[in-house]
Amino acid sequence: MQKLVVIGAGMASGRLLEQLIEADATAYDITLFNAEPRGNYNRIMLSPVLSGEKSYTEIVTHDDDWYAANKVTTRFGEKVISVDTARKVVVGENGDVPYDKLVFGTGSSAFIIPLPGHDLPGVVAFRDLEDTSAMTEAAARPGAKAVVIGGGLLGLEAAAALRLRGMEVTVLHIASHLMERQLDPAAGYLLKKDLERRGINVILEAQTKEIIGNGRAEQVNLGDGTELPCDIVCMAVGIRPAVKLAQDSGIACGRAIKVDAQMRTQTPDVYAVGECVEYDGNLFGLVAPLYDQAKVLAKTLLGQDDSFVMRELSTKLKVTGCDLFSAGDFADGEGREDIVFRDPARGVYKRLVIENDRLIGAVMYGDTADGNWFFGLIKDGTDIADMRETLIFGPSYQGGAQADPLSAVAVLPPEAEICGCNGVCKGDIVKAIEGGAADLGAIRATTKASASCGTCTGLVEQVLSVTLGDDFVLPTAQPICGCCDLTHEDVRRLIKTKELKSQEAVWQELGWKTRNGCHSCRPAVNFYLLADWPLDYKDDPQSRFVNERNHANIQKDGTYSVMPRMWGGMTTPQELIAIAQAAEKYGATVKVTGGMRIDLLGIQKEDLPAIWHDLNQAGMVSGHAYTKGLRTVKTCVGKDWCRFGTQDSTGLGIKLEKKLWASWTPHKVKLGVSGCPRNCAEATCKDIGVICVDSGYQLSVAGAAGMDVKETERLVDLTTEDEVIEWTSAFVQLYRENAKYLDRAYKWVAKVGLDWVKETLADPATRKALVERFDISQSVYQHDPWAERAVPSEAVKFQPMADLTQEAAE
Amino acid sequence: MNWIDIGHIDDVPLRGARQVKTKVGCLAVFRTAEDEVFAVTNACPHKGGPLSEGIVHGTSVTCPLHNTIFELSTGKSHGVDAYTIDTYPVRIDGDRILLNGDAIAQRSAA
Structure with missing residues (x-):
């Protein structure tokens, strides 16, 4: 077997070894020298190691096991003293190694x-x-x-x-x-x-x-x-090619080791690859051409034909949040024209440089989604005369037809990030699809893409569609979960029409595939049943998420937060004293919330009934800060105090809160009541918002200020407080009876249409019936869950059932 | 065998769980819809979520913090990240729940 000696374990030589061994593992007996006391790692990933986002072990490309498995003799931490090209021997600190072929991969050193x-x-x-x-x-x-x-x-x-x-x-x-x-x-x-x-x-x-x-x-x-x-x-x-050893050994060097397109130096049987080479007057610092060189050299060493070709290069900065892309040549020059797009408010800048109807350079900042498409045009020398007018807007504007989201996804590079929560890029998803994942559920299970916040679900579906082509049918309706083939909407409809009034009835009649659902469908079914059959079905705590079962918000350390209700944001010195005393007694961290209340954080589960008891004694009840139900009604001080106030916004807010509190809803419900259009209570980004004006009240719905931000839409203008309370209750009941579980009001309204909501509520009889049904439900559910659980017979359930820490070990 | 009486079957809600403090840390004792009982480590190996507060479905529990699902009979998780939690022998005798003290003693000695 021929002896191959490689000097330097960098990214280029690492790739060379991989390619060589993959093509023919028996071709060479390989010895690898490296002055650093370790093998190949991904040097371009040092930034994330430095920032702490990755560890060293995550960027190792070849570990000891890999070298051992591929029979590469490693001499790490050993410097090469000289090379004798006449005798064909590499002289290391610990002895000579003869070679048949020698590769310099000495890389570069920092300048x-x-x-x-x-x-x-x-x-x-x-x-x-x-x-x-x-x-x-x-x-x-x-x-x-x-x-x-x-x-x-x-x-x-x-x-x-x-x-x-x-x-x-x-x-x-x-x-x-x-x-x-x-x-x-x-x-x-x-x-x-x-x-x-x-x-x-x-x-x-x-x-x-x-x-x-x-x-x-x-x-x-x-x-x-x-x-x-x-x-x-x-x-x-900057970097400087590390060529001293080559120079000392008599290998021809310019600024670096001179090689031809087969990566041969001018000395027989000596080759070079990576940052230490000079080809056609060029030096190399970015990784893409180094990998190209490695591929060519592997073939040369195996006696196959291949030639290194210089390619256009593009650059991206690996700094999270700084989105920049550049490729080609963008210096000003005669005969060159610029197309520039600026959106200073968004911090977006794009500049294309055109020469002879060809794109020759592109610089983008802030929005680089189309970077690879432009890069493709530069590399291919595409004639862009026909698309010049819309070129800067990227691929989705080409081809005549209106913008097709699929084409934008199709041209995304594999490293484009699709799911920000879990750091999943397009390539990962495509790989999963090629591995057999054919729908959203399978993609989530294998890659976690869209499995966290879900905002990228549409993008993931588009990647599926682009990758699978006609094999992928974009699901028109997602089943409720893996337990059942029906959609949420179907389940709701069938619970009503078939009069299903228990969980068991739902599982049996609607063909559930699991014994009693899962964490995803059971809370939904529990809600649908209690919303539709308030007198027949009883809320099931075991089908509730922990917060709604324990009536407090679980925190990441397993403690809970406790938040008493403050009607309309009003409180009293007595309440504040009680809160302060409770905070001290139970060691709480105290936080003022955005919903005009006080949060007591860090409460142990065992202490919950006791702190509730103490707060109850001061007249306070649960703030339901943990439920899919009414949260807060935010108010401003209104006309009692404010010189601009037109109505008693605080008073109306309290009345609304007293009407709606403790109701279960598909998702949380937040209200705001502002005393004038200056809108200090920020009512127009709530689920339901009231703006007081001289002539009465503007009631608007379907706002959002979370993952999405959306202004409310006007439902109706009213003249009295009673009307506001009636319309609000009717809207909440309509939402309770029709929305999909975990759809906030704005999502539900977007699905059914505001016009339908307006039409339905505009009929006085319908409105009255909705309010009546809401009142029936409240007759069952409007009571303080804390008081019920603070009594000794219930409080004991918050303790461990047994304590065996004192049991003698046998 | 050292079976320790830890309480009445109805102390644990149907499709629910209660905690038991032991020398090897907190355990979660589950009761399924079919009145089967299981005892496992309470803390989820992912981020320490209290499994006793999870939703119980079939013979599985979903961690309340990040939705990892564990099969209670084996202690193994579903999905991409494979986690395993310790399981402990537990049984029902009449209407009492008995936990095997030997298994806990062994685990604490280990």
Whole structure:
């Protein structure tokens, strides 16, 4: 077997070994030298390691097991002293290794500006794990400061990561805008603003004079007299190919080791790959061409034909939240034209550079979704004359027809993030689909995409549709869950028409596939039953989420929060004293909420009945801050106090709250009553909002201020408080009887249409009947759940059933 | 066998659970719709959610914090992230629930 020696375990040589072994594991007996005491890891992922978002083990590409399994002899932590190309021997610190073929993968080293003080401890590059560890260590000191010299790709990633670690960071950049090789001044400006918003100080046109300190770097001084105290200095001004060993061995070098398109040096049987090579006068720093080189060299070593071809490159910055993309050539020049799109309010900037009806460069900031599509046009040299007018709006505007969301998804690159909650990108989803996942449920189970907040569900469905083509039928109606094939709407309808009045009846009659549902469908069915049959069906606590069963909000540490009701936001000194005493007695953290009440956090489950008892004694009841039910009615002070107030908004708010409290609804219900159109109670982003005016009351519904933000829509204008209470109760009952469980009012209204809601409620008889049904339900459910559970016979259920910690161990 | 009486069957709600404090930490004792009983570690291995507060369906429980589903008879979770919780021998004798003290003693010695 021929002997192959590889010097340097970097990303390029790592890829080379992979390709070589995959193609023919028996071709070579391989020895791998590395001066760093470890093997291949993904150097471009050092930024997330520095910021703490990833650990070192997560970025290892080849571990000891991999080398062992592939019979690669590793000599890590051992420097190569020289290479004798005449005898074909590599001389390591621990002895000679003869070779038949030799590969230089020595990579590059950080360029350190020879400033006074550059050799002080505490001055590091951002090149390897040692640098990263040094920076992490410095960041651990409270109030630590970092100076990053260099505002290019690497420097900014280091700066952002150090900032994430909590350091005060200053970036010094010699040019007049950041990343001047990849960005034009406009995009550079937006990037600077974004970084400053994150608390990173950026100094442009900085002339760094010296680094001073007593035994270690303590301060950076600039030419203009600026002094920057610091705990660490990171120099990220560029890289230099590491070619000393090659030069000393007599291998032909220019700025780096000269290779041809087969990655051969000018010395027989010696090859080079990665950042240490010079090809056709070019050096390489980004990873894509290095991987191309590795692929070519693997073939060359196996005696197959392949040639390295220079490709257009695109750049993305790996700084979360700074969205930039650049590709091609975007310098101004004769015969070049620009198309520029700016939306300063959103911080979006796009610039396309066109020459001879071809796109030759693109810079984008803030919205880079179409970046890869533009990059494709640049690489392919596509004639863009026909789409020039709409080119800047991206692929979804091409092809004549109206914008098709599917085409936008189709052109997304594999690394495009689809699910922000779980960090799932398009490629992961496509892989899952290719692995057999054919619907939303399967995608959620395998990748977790859209399984958290669900806002990306539409996107995931589009990826399914694009990937599967005609095989994917976009479901028109999702079944309630895996337990049953019916939709929520069908289940609601059948519960009414078939008069199903118990859970068992629902399971039997509607063909449930599980014994008694699951955590997803059972709470829904429980609600549908109690909303439709208030006198026949009794709410089942065991079908309620923990908060609604324990009448308090569970927190991440397993303790609970307790929030007494404050009618319309009014309270009294006596109530506040009782709250203060309870907080002290049960060790609560006290928080004033956005819903005009006081939250007592950190209460142990065992203490809940006792604290409820204490609050009950002061006349307070549950605030239902934990239910799919009426939460708060937010009010302003109204005409009793306010010089602009037109009606008694506080009084009306209290009346509404007294009418609606303790009712169960499909999702939470929040109200607001403002005394005038200045709207201090922010009523127009609630589920139901009342704006008082001179002539009466404007009742509006279906607002939102959560995952979505939406203004309410006017339902009706009324003249008396009684009318407001009647219409509000009728609306809530209509919502209770018709909405899908866990649809907020605005989602339900969007489905049924505001016109239908208006029409239904406009009929006095219908309205009256709805209010009557609401009142019947309230006759069952409107009582304080805390008082019921504070009595000793119920309170005991909040304790452990047994305590065996004192049992003698046998 | 050292079976410890931990309470009446009706102390645990149908399709519900109660906590039992032991030397090996808090256990959750479940009672299904069919009156089967199970005892498992109370804390979900994911983020420590109290499983005794989860919704019980069939012979499974859903963690109240992040919806991981555990099969009570085996202690194994469904879905992508495979978690396993300890299960403890428990049985019904008449209307009393008995927990195996030996299993707990062994676990605490281990």
